[in-house]
Amino acid sequence: MSEKFDVIVVGAGPSGNAAAYTMAKAGLNVLQLERGESAGSKNVQGAILYADALEKIIPDFRDDAPLERHIIEQRMWVLDDDSFVGTHYRSDAFNKEPFNRYTIIRAQFDKWFSGKVQEAGALVICETTVTDLLRDEGNRVVGVQVDRDGGSIYADVVILADGVNSLLAKKAEFHPELEPKNVALAVKEIHFLPQEVLQERFNIGEEEGVVIELFGKITQGMMGTGFLYTNKESIAVGVGCMLSDFKEQKTTPYALLEEMKNHPSIKPLLAGGEMKEYTAHLIPEGGYKAIPKIYGDGWMIVGDSGMFVNAVHREGSNLAMTTGRIAAETVIDLIKAGKPMSAANLEVYRSKLDDSFVMKDLKKYQEMPEIFHENRQFFTTYPELVNRSAHTMLHVDGVDKKTKEREIFSSFRQKRSLFGLMGDAYKLWRAFR
Amino acid sequence: MHIVVCIKQVPDSAQIRVHPVTNTIMRQGVPAIINPYDLFALEEALRLKDKYGGTVTVITMGPPQAEAALRKALSFGADDAILITDRAFAGADTLATSFALASAIRQIQKNMPVDMVFTGKQTIDGDTAQVGPGVAKRLDMQLLTYVSKIVSVKAEASEIVVERRAEGGVQLLKTSLPCLVTVLEGNNQMRFASMPNMFRAARHPLKVWDKDAAGIEDITKIGLKGSPTVVSKVFAPTPKSERAEMIEVESGDPRDVAITVLSKMFTRFPVVEKEIAKRA
Numbered sequence: 001m002s003e004k005f006d007v008i009v010v011g012a013g014p015s016g017n018a019a020a021y022t023m024a025k026a027g028l029n030v031l032q033l034e035r036g037e038s039a040g041s042k043n044v045q046g047a048i049l050y051a052d053a054l055e056k057i058i059p060d061f062r063d064d065a066p067l068e069r070h071i072i073e074q075r076m077w078v079l080d081d082d083s084f085v086g087t088h089y090r091s092d093a094f095n096k097e098p099f100n101r102y103t104i105i106r107a108q109f110d111k112w113f114s115g116k117v118q119e120a121g122a123l124v125i126c127e128t129t130v131t132d133l134l135r136d137e138g139n140r141v142v143g144v145q146v147d148r149d150g151g152s153i154y155a156d157v158v159i160l161a162d163g164v165n166s167l168l169a170k171k172a173e174f175h176p177e178l179e180p181k182n183v184a185l186a187v188k189e190i191h192f193l194p195q196e197v198l199q200e201r202f203n204i205g206e207e208e209g210v211v212i213e214l215f216g217k218i219t220q221g222m223m224g225t226g227f228l229y230t231n232k233e234s235i236a237v238g239v240g241c242m243l244s245d246f247k248e249q250k251t252t253p254y255a256l257l258e259e260m261k262n263h264p265s266i267k268p269l270l271a272g273g274e275m276k277e278y279t280a281h282l283i284p285e286g287g288y289k290a291i292p293k294i295y296g297d298g299w300m301i302v303g304d305s306g307m308f309v310n311a312v313h314r315e316g317s318n319l320a321m322t323t324g325r326i327a328a329e330t331v332i333d334l335i336k337a338g339k340p341m342s343a344a345n346l347e348v349y350r351s352k353l354d355d356s357f358v359m360k361d362l363k364k365y366q367e368m369p370e371i372f373h374e375n376r377q378f379f380t381t382y383p384e385l386v387n388r389s390a391h392t393m394l395h396v397d398g399v400d401k402k403t404k405e406r407e408i409f410s411s412f413r414q415k416r417s418l419f420g421l422m423g424d425a426y427k428l429w430r431a432f433r
Numbered sequence: 434m435h436i437v438v439c440i441k442q443v444p445d446s447a448q449i450r451v452h453p454v455t456n457t458i459m460r461q462g463v464p465a466i467i468n469p470y471d472l473f474a475l476e477e478a479l480r481l482k483d484k485y486g487g488t489v490t491v492i493t494m495g496p497p498q499a500e501a502a503l504r505k506a507l508s509f510g511a512d513d514a515i516l517i518t519d520r521a522f523a524g525a526d527t528l529a530t531s532f533a534l535a536s537a538i539r540q541i542q543k544n545m546p547v548d549m550v551f552t553g554k555q556t557i558d559g560d561t562a563q564v565g566p567g568v569a570k571r572l573d574m575q576l577l578t579y580v581s582k583i584v585s586v587k588a589e590a591s592e593i594v595v596e597r598r599a600e601g602g603v604q605l606l607k608t609s610l611p612c613l614v615t616v617l618e619g620n621n622q623m624r625f626a627s628m629p630n631m632f633r634a635a636r637h638p639l640k641v642w643d644k645d646a647a648g649i650e651d652i653t654k655i656g657l658k659g660s661p662t663v664v665s666k667v668f669a670p671t672p673k674s675e676r677a678e679m680i681e682v683e684s685g686d687p688r689d690v691a692i693t694v695l696s697k698m699f700t701r702f703p704v705v706e707k708e709i710a711k712r713a
């Protein structure tokens with residue numbers, strides 16, 4: 001008496017929830033399995049929520065979703081050892097509803113989202129790990145095996161929304177072992193501060209928030225970035241670098257974050273806060289070229305499990321929700337048309353993604369991982385040069401500006417040959433074009 | 434054989450944090466779990482069911498979110514679950530809680546006689562150990578507290594034999610049914626639910642009883658009104674300032690080490706020396 005569903009979704013992060021919600025809403029018989037104690041109990045994110053992706057799934061999410069602050073200011077800092085050069089963009093246009101970006105606390109957000117999935121009619125079962133995929137003689141995926149007695153469950157199609165480092169996809173040979181150069185290891189802390197102190201410190205109102213993206217010497221020459229976000233009454237601060245770099249450099253992520261927090265530009269922002277949470281998580285950052293096969297006979301992959309992260313813009317959850325929604329819509333269309341969940345029919349999923357911002361953005365930055373892997377000067381030499389140039393220009397010492405300019409130029413030339421400088425400019429252009 | 438197990442959803446004390454700003458306990462974000470002692474009680478009930486057959490009904494008085502605790506109990510193998518929830522129960526102390534639970538159990542008995550009621554020894558958020566005895570008294574049931582093991586149950590003879598942990602030893606007790614048993618920790622481990630049971634628990638139509646359904650007429654006996662206990666003050670005990678001490682030893686000879694450590698200990702805790710001298 002095995003159970004049989006239209007579809008089984010593995011995982012209750014943003015991608016799985018988006019998929020399960022969309023399909024349940026359309027009346028499909030959906031089972032969602034999550035290994036954590038509850039949806040979100042194991043998940044880590046900065047976390048910025050991009051409204052657009054969620055709006056397309058739950059248009060009125062703002063009514064009851066647990067949102068911390070909407071972002072009105074974005075800072076980008078390029079850091080040297082004890083300084084930074086930065087840009088701040090703050091706009092009152094960000095204060096006009098509907099707001100575009102929010103800080104969230106993932107554990108609460110995922111729980112809320114899961115509640116919506118259940119209201120829509122999906123059966124959600126937690127504390128249950130999918131250990132394998134079931135296949136028929138033709139090697140089609142026909143269901144899943146879970147870690148409990150009597151744990152064979154069947155479905156027309158299985159959607160893998162099981163996050164980065166999907167053991168299932170590996171076991172099923174949908175994609176090979178993750179390569180350390182394609183995955184970042186990020187650590188994050190939450191520091192509590194009284195709301196008023198926080199608002200004063202960042203010059204923001206009751207509901208307003210600030211994002212600071214950090215780049216440069218804080219990653220100690222490794223390929224990565226740091227971030228600092230304001231929640232309602234806490235600050236999320238974190239840093240992530242490629243796993244291959246951590247291995248090579250023999251630095252621990254924790255030590256890296258400790259040093260970053262002690263940077264003279266960052267320390268005062270956290271002063272007086274109390275650290276209450278420390279988490280670590282992987283982020284798939286291989287980009288377009290590392291995207292595995294994402295569909296086949298009876299299966300699809302969505303979210304982090306399919307490498308859908310735009311590391312340059314720190315977008316992950318929105319790609320997760322969008323891939324989840326599009327996979328769901330593909331299934332709904334096929335069921336309506338009475339067509340089987342064969343690879344040939346599920347190909348629509350890939351082509352719809354190709355037409356969406358998901359693949360377009362990832363494709364735009366496809367050269368970036370390789371270029372940054374091979375050109376560490378972008379994380380060390382340039383942040384240093386930019387900061388020193390600023391210092392030279394702003395330090396008033398009787399030297400004329402023209403001489404200062406020459407000094408700056410020669411300091412660049414000392415570090416990089418003219419050829420190297422031009423090459424780097426070209427590489428940057430290639431990475432971002 | 435019909436066993437009713439009373440459970441309570443409590444904040445996982447291992448994960449409770451004090452708010453760094455206001456110094457109050459932060460319940461937000463702290464996962465809710467089934468009171469660990471209640472899990473031992475439930476497992477003990479399920480084992481009896483495995484052995485002798487019968488029915489296990491779980492009940493809880495709590496807020497609507499306590500549904501999660503009941504569904505979990507169902508997944509382990511409980512047959513039925515009742516959520517007793519009503520605004521009027523808010524602010525209940527152990528007296529009011531045992532009144533409400535006893536009343537609900539009387540309602541259950543109208544459909545199916547209850548042979549045994551199991552509870553945990555105590556909850557980890559209140560630590561009173563009063564609710565079980567309170568329910569037994571109101572239902573006029575035999576009361577067995579601190580039970581470490583249920584040795585046997587003979588339904589036809591209306592008889593139960595248990596091991597009870599007492600100061601300095603274990604008592605073997607026999608009494609008649611119906612009875613209420615409060616179960617101690619540590620002699621069983623909750624089973625891992627099977628997948629069919631997970632499905633059953635997720636789909637089970639939960640019974641939700643308000644105060645009327647629970648057969649309660651006198652509202653001065655429940656909630657804040659029925660609770661004579663007043664918490665007048667909550668304070669954290671002053672932390673002990675004692676520090677670990679490094680002890681220097683002249684030689685590495687084990688005998689020297691032992692003597693140095695012991696003499697240090699005796700100067701610091703003279704009672705220990707006296708006690709040892711007495712027993713020697």
Ligand SMILES: Cc1cc2nc3c(=O)[nH]c(=O)nc-3n(C[C@H](O)[C@H](O)[C@H](O)COP(=O)(O)OP(=O)(O)OC[C@H]3O[C@@H](n4cnc5c(N)ncnc54)[C@H](O)[C@@H]3O)c2cc1C
Nearest residue numbers: 011013014015035045046048130162163303304316317320
């Ligand atoms: C430090 C950090 C900061 C980030 N900041 C941002 C940000 O600011 N904005 C943004 O958009 N993105 C950010 N991201 C990325 C974002 O968190 C992810 O892209 C997003 O969570 C992916 O969602 P997902 O549903 O694919 O995977 P996940 O959220 O990882 O969910 C996968 C789920 O599947 C479950 N699961 C796994 N295996 C199994 C199994 N075998 N059986 C059952 N269940 C299983 C897991 O328990 C988990 O709940 C950040 C990531 C990190 C680590």
